[in-house]
Amino acid sequence: MRLRKTSAVIAAGVAAALSLAACDGRVDSGASGAAASAPPSTPGSEGAPSGSAAPGATPGPDATEGSGRGDTQASASASSPAPRPPSGDTCRTADLSFSSSGGMAEGEVLINLRNSGSTACSMRGFPGLDLKGEAGTVSAGRSNGRSAPTVRLAPGEGTNFSLHFPPDTGGGSGAVFTSALVTPPNETRSHRMSLSVGVPADPGSAARITVDPVGSGK
Template structure:
């Protein structure tokens, strides 16, 4: 009976030895079980930061579909930079009072004065229509009317070029007392600013003389 117990103890020790050897060398231990539990094809489940980080296409500034700069890598969500417009060439706008000089000269007939306008600006300009003209005397101001039967041209003036219009009035030939105007307030067509210039014009003192003062369109005398 004692011999049988000794043989059983020896067998138990041998079995334990075999189990200890299997724990250190075979793939059936806990490590192997953990490895087997990992799903096939997963590369970053156990070691983060090696191959499991974000892909290059997801990073800011990348060249993938979700990159901040898109496929071109520079201009942002499809925007393109517009080229700067070329400087506009100097062209003819409306002639302004500030860019004109004013003078007067004798007309073709008695009772006519030419009002001369010269472009003193750095660019061409144009004007079309009747000017405004007010004659001033000691007794007050008279506004010139518009003459009839005249063409209305468009006048374009290069820098330094000039044009004119005619002022018509009934001349004072009676030798008696009349009305003498000493200045004129001239407003070019399509302008709101006026220029006052010295101008001596004498008309008869009768009540109908003022209504006979008229101006022609600018440039119609050419």
């Protein structure tokens, strides 16, 4: 999707709405920049509306800290967190490769995770995902009605999860995100990847950005 510059008035409204959702996370080992800090009860978001100063240091080009944490217990909205995989068996961010592909419907993107390590690993639960752009940062919420299967990956095998968002189909000046921080379930390190997502520039857009559990899709 083509990157568009959000106006100062619209971007301010979007950034205010987007900053409501965030969760904890730490950078991948290749990170070269410091992330913005925030009070424990309300994790901060990197980035700011066009024309205003960012609250923290600019992240490095390869990886950075995300407010979304890929922990099955990260969201207070989850009625009962999914069990963790056995200790020592969890798929680690450093041993995964990340890519994206088109989903089955408009407003859906598949985030693909592949085991690039030398041993089998497993994961279960919701990932963390932060979208970042000129308008600010938004942390995806959890979709409803999806069970979280245990996914076991041999070396070279892959799985995915779906990112859902309200597509910007009005042809107006929407909010454009150009990258994503992805945190696998039960991990604390995030991977930064390029991802183009455009949503309408209204406060209700943030609440409609959600992710499914890993491995629950087609």
